[in-house]
Amino acid sequence: MAHGCEGCRSGAELDFTFSMAFQPIYDVAAERVWGYEALIRGTAGEGAYGVLSKVAADQKYRFDQACRVKAIELASALFPQGADLRLSINFMPNAVYEPAACLRATLAAAKTHRFPLNSIMFEFTEAEEIVDTDHLTKIITEYRRRGFITALDDFGAGFAGLGLLADFQPDLIKIDMKLVRDVDTSRPRQAILAAVLHIARELGITVLAEGVETEAEFLALKAAGIRLFQGYYFAKPAFEALPPIGAGAAVAA
Numbered sequence: 001m002a003h004g005c006e007g008c009r010s011g012a013e014l015d016f017t018f019s020m021a022f023q024p025i026y027d028v029a030a031e032r033v034w035g036y037e038a039l040i041r042g043t044a045g046e047g048a049y050g051v052l053s054k055v056a057a058d059q060k061y062r063f064d065q066a067c068r069v070k071a072i073e074l075a076s077a078l079f080p081q082g083a084d085l086r087l088s089i090n091f092m093p094n095a096v097y098e099p100a101a102c103l104r105a106t107l108a109a110a111k112t113h114r115f116p117l118n119s120i121m122f123e124f125t126e127a128e129e130i131v132d133t134d135h136l137t138k139i140i141t142e143y144r145r146r147g148f149i150t151a152l153d154d155f156g157a158g159f160a161g162l163g164l165l166a167d168f169q170p171d172l173i174k175i176d177m178k179l180v181r182d183v184d185t186s187r188p189r190q191a192i193l194a195a196v197l198h199i200a201r202e203l204g205i206t207v208l209a210e211g212v213e214t215e216a217e218f219l220a221l222k223a224a225g226i227r228l229f230q231g232y233y234f235a236k237p238a239f240e241a242l243p244p245i246g247a248g249a250a251v252a253a
Helices: 005-009 048-052 057-078 101-112 133-145 161-167 187-203 215-224 247-252
Strands: 019-027 032-041 086-090 120-125 149-155 172-175 206-209
Touching (some): 019 057, 032 048, 057 086, 161 187, 172 187, 187 206
Parallel strands (some): 172 206
């Protein structure tokens, strides 16, 4: 049996329920939705904080696994048949024991719902302190081997974004909304963004801007060379549904 499976079996059962909302990721070059991020919500649509506050330390693994399964289950029912869409799922690296063993529930859910593995993107956030970067590298390597897309979320807001990029390179990085906000008027943000985009090009990493709220922000980011966008400017998350794309898509087109 794979090392770490005892850790996968341990932990307290979840004593609460939850669901998901979906927010689109828009590709301005293709003028279409690229994918959707699955965001944790309460069963009546309550915000993520109310759910996450219920997760005890010994429930992290089971919660992480349940989130993956729930996201795949809902997306398989919501995504139009044959649509070329990605499903972005957040995961907690510190809740993964042995990468291959901890993927069993994900692989089983994808098989059950006939959801293609290469349409699943796993995001890990820079805001979560990475205890063991070697372990994270093993996770990313295994996920890629399985055909999953990997992404570093909240880039520029957390503990060690540049250090993480030096150790390994995800397929995609998501620029944190703190760098996006007012980027059209903030010279420091523009300089940081230009540097990040240069690094990403050198490493062959796709860049996505998240938290985009205004047309001015969008136009500045688009002019800088970003093609993937997420934020209220395009659409707010919809509870257990795929929201229509708003005014942002019309301007982008």
